[in-house]
Structure formats: structure tokens, C-alpha cells
Amino acid sequence: MIFNTFKNINLIIPELFLGTSILVLILYGSAILTKKKKNHHLFIRSIQNLAILTLLLEIMFLFNDPISVEVSAFNQTILKDSLSSTTKMIILISSLFCLLISQNYINHQKLNNFEYIIITLLAILGLI
Numbered sequence: 001m002i003f004n005t006f007k008n009i010n011l012i013i014p015e016l017f018l019g020t021s022i023l024v025l026i027l028y029g030s031a032i033l034t035k036k037k038k039n040h041h042l043f044i045r046s047i048q049n050l051a052i053l054t055l056l057l058e059i060m061f062l063f064n065d066p067i068s069v070e071v072s073a074f075n076q077t078i079l080k081d082s083l084s085s086t087t088k089m090i091i092l093i094s095s096l097f098c099l100l101i102s103q104n105y106i107n108h109q110k111l112n113n114f115e116y117i118i119i120t121l122l123a124i125l126g127l128i
Helices: 002-011 014-031 038-063 082-109 113-127
Strands: 071-073 079-080
Touching: 002 014, 002 071, 002 079, 014 038, 038 082, 038 113, 071 113, 079 082, 082 113
Parallel strands: none
Antiparallel strands: 071 079
């Protein structure tokens, strides 16, 4: 029984990685914003770069995951096959381009909200 649980958790490692990365980015953003310095535009740029790096690593997780047969986990709640992996890859690549395109807009408009990037990552986590 315990072995099956670890086998099931092994199937959702990319989603767990994205979830923990989002939590780390929230902690990083909260820790930086509590400081009194006014260089928030540099901070937003670093959050954007970390979010892009997170998505690139997520794509690498999915790219290196071999798909040979259809696998289900957690009483068939999660289904992993070629269709789901292809859909996840399309979602991640398109959201990566979305973050890259919005990077210049956020810097040009001087938006100092890191929550936009966090909400985007949470939406991606919900989609995959």
C-alpha cells in the first residue's frame, strides 16, 4: 500500500515542483517587499526571470518523462498518457511565451506587482 502511494507521487512530480516553486516565489517576493529600498523594478525583473526559469525546468521535467503506456494514479483521478503530456507541453510552452512577451510590457509600464506573475503561475498549475 505504501509502495503504491510513492509510485503515484512519482507521477505528479512536475506538478509538485511547480507548486513548491510558486510558494518559494511568494516567500521571496514577500521578503523583498518588506525591505524599505525603492528598487522594486529590479525585484520584479528577478521574479520574472525566476518564473521563466521555473517554466523551463517544468518543460524539461515533462520532456524527460518517458511515456510508454497509459498510467493512472490515485484511484484513476490522474491519467497520464501521450495526450495529457502533449497538452501539458503545449500549455507550458505557450505560457512561457506569454511571460516572455509580458516581461517588456511590465517593465515599460513600471508595474511593481509581483502578484501578476504568481497568479499566472497558479493558473498554469491549475491547467496542468
